[in-house]
Amino acid sequence: MPELPEVEVTRRGIEKRLKGRRLTRAVLRAPSLRYPVPAGLARRLAGRTLVTAKRRGKYLLLDFASGHLLIHLGMSGSLRFVAPGTKAHRHDHADFVFGEDVLRLTDPRRFGALLWLEDDPLAHPLLAALGIEPLSRDFTPQWLQQALAGKRVAIKPALMDSRLIVGIGNIYASESLFLAGIDPRRAAGSISLARLERLVFAIKATLRAAIRAGGSTLRDFCGPEGLGDFQVHHQVYGRAGEACPRCGATTRQIRQGQRATYFCPRCQR
Structure with missing residues (x-):
């Protein structure tokens, strides 16, 4: 998508x-x-x-x-x-x-x-009813901490909830959580402000890098001027069974909310 x-x-x-x-x-x-x-x-x-x-x-x-x-x-x-x-x-x-x-x-x-x-x-x-834009100035660690307060849902599906945050989607949720070193299964409301600071930075950095690369071309997507190539820079998405680029552990794939989630069980806590 x-x-x-x-x-x-x-x-x-x-x-x-x-x-x-x-x-x-x-x-x-x-x-x-x-x-x-x-x-x-x-x-x-x-x-x-x-x-x-x-x-x-x-x-x-x-x-x-x-x-x-x-x-x-x-x-x-x-x-x-x-x-x-x-x-x-x-x-x-x-x-x-x-x-x-x-x-x-x-x-x-x-x-x-x-x-x-x-x-x-x-x-x-x-x-x-759409949520906050993740590339806006208003999307801060403090805002995210308040928005996630008390939520028991796992952080990965929380990031994909368009009523909370718009547009992150499956690919970039997995990639951002890897960059931030956060386990996608962790309860959203249990993550400290310090770790949310890393996550907000990771989300913004991942989305901006993907835009510069023309997006990810998986199956059908094509931009107005041609194909994007961010998929070659994916660290964990679609790489189940491969070595983590950071620590060498085997990247895992699980299902969350009927969507595939990719993560490193050693790097992400």
Whole structure:
């Protein structure tokens, strides 16, 4: 699933290439993804100028001044530039044409979303309940300590709770906990402030490194300008049975909340 770094890479690619450009036409091939695509959306978009591209958690917001196109990439979606006239395949559900630049939405599992919002987008039900942005200044060790106080849930699924913190996801939760030296099974409310300081630093450092690398390309993800390569820098994710890069112990894989968790049983306490 595209996580915060992949969505941020997508946002930056769109902003860099399309900001201030006029959307000449939209081609919508699917009446519904996770939710129905609004009737008349292609007609509504045509002729509008993209003011800016924003991100909230794993959601993209393309701001057209008098309206906002909300996009979610779902489990396997991507937005990428294709050459004009490039044949659309089965899972290519939408093209947004800005002159000679064509931004194509591909979503094999159709778990994404394509919605039009005219009111405050942050008040929409999909965004209103989202938690803190982990790359914001407000995300501090003190904030995290207060947010986790009394929680018995394990720290790994706590980091993935979008009502608490947005966008970290499975890959970057495992990687951040490894960098911080924290066992993913530890009760979230039992972690000291000193260790939370390391964790907040690790989360921010991991996400920023992933963004610089263009995100992680696992299976389907592709950014607007091409594939990311952060997966080659994964320390523990997807490396069960391999030697820990820090101490040489065997990396383990367990299941937490139906998701795979990777960690070093020696380094992470």
